[in-house]
Amino acid sequence: MEENSKKSWWKNPRELLRQILLLNDSEHSVAIGTTVGIFIGMTPTVGVQMLIIIIFAFISKPFFHFNRIAALVSVYISNPLTMLPIYWFDYKVGTYFVEGNMTKEEFSKILEYNSFSEWWNTVLGLFIDVGWPLFWGAMVLATLASLITYPSMRYLLKSFHKKEASSHTPDSEN
Numbered sequence: 001m002e003e004n005s006k007k008s009w010w011k012n013p014r015e016l017l018r019q020i021l022l023l024n025d026s027e028h029s030v031a032i033g034t035t036v037g038i039f040i041g042m043t044p045t046v047g048v049q050m051l052i053i054i055i056f057a058f059i060s061k062p063f064f065h066f067n068r069i070a071a072l073v074s075v076y077i078s079n080p081l082t083m084l085p086i087y088w089f090d091y092k093v094g095t096y097f098v099e100g101n102m103t104k105e106e107f108s109k110i111l112e113y114n115s116f117s118e119w120w121n122t123v124l125g126l127f128i129d130v131g132w133p134l135f136w137g138a139m140v141l142a143t144l145a146s147l148i149t150y151p152s153m154r155y156l157l158k159s160f161h162k163k164e165a166s167s168h169t170p171d172s173e174n
Helices: 013-021 027-041 049-060 068-077 083-094 104-110 116-167
Strands: none
Touching: 013 027, 013 068, 013 116, 027 049, 027 068, 027 116, 049 068, 083 104, 083 116
8 A cells, every 4th residue: 555545544635425324324324423413413512513413313212313423423513723714604694694793804713712711701701792693504504514414414324335346246245
């Protein structure tokens, strides 16, 4: 294996998607898991997203099954690089429902922190300064992203599994 192809799966979005497509579970379960992860990933909950998925999995277990690995992997749609654009978009959409007049510069200032100990103050600042517009925008965008994710993942999973099945010929099994 070449050094260039040894990229860590968590650093490469295409490899992340491939890891989800390779999960050994039903297409429905993986698609639901990805949908749950995307929904939570689109909310302003960075730092506690994995915990939210674990709690949601425990609470929803009597009602339905979803692939928890797919949810945990897809929640990383929001990360330190994508956090500002996602949250800013959440906020701007939310201002259509609730008053908000913060500039992008003021908003990005709220998201700055230098250490993990400052993270809590950052989270509090988010909710105190821009809470309602951010919340309502996140709910709208997370719902829309989820509605797109499920059928998209089902399509990708069907296509991927069909391609994988056709690449395995009887000669290659012997």
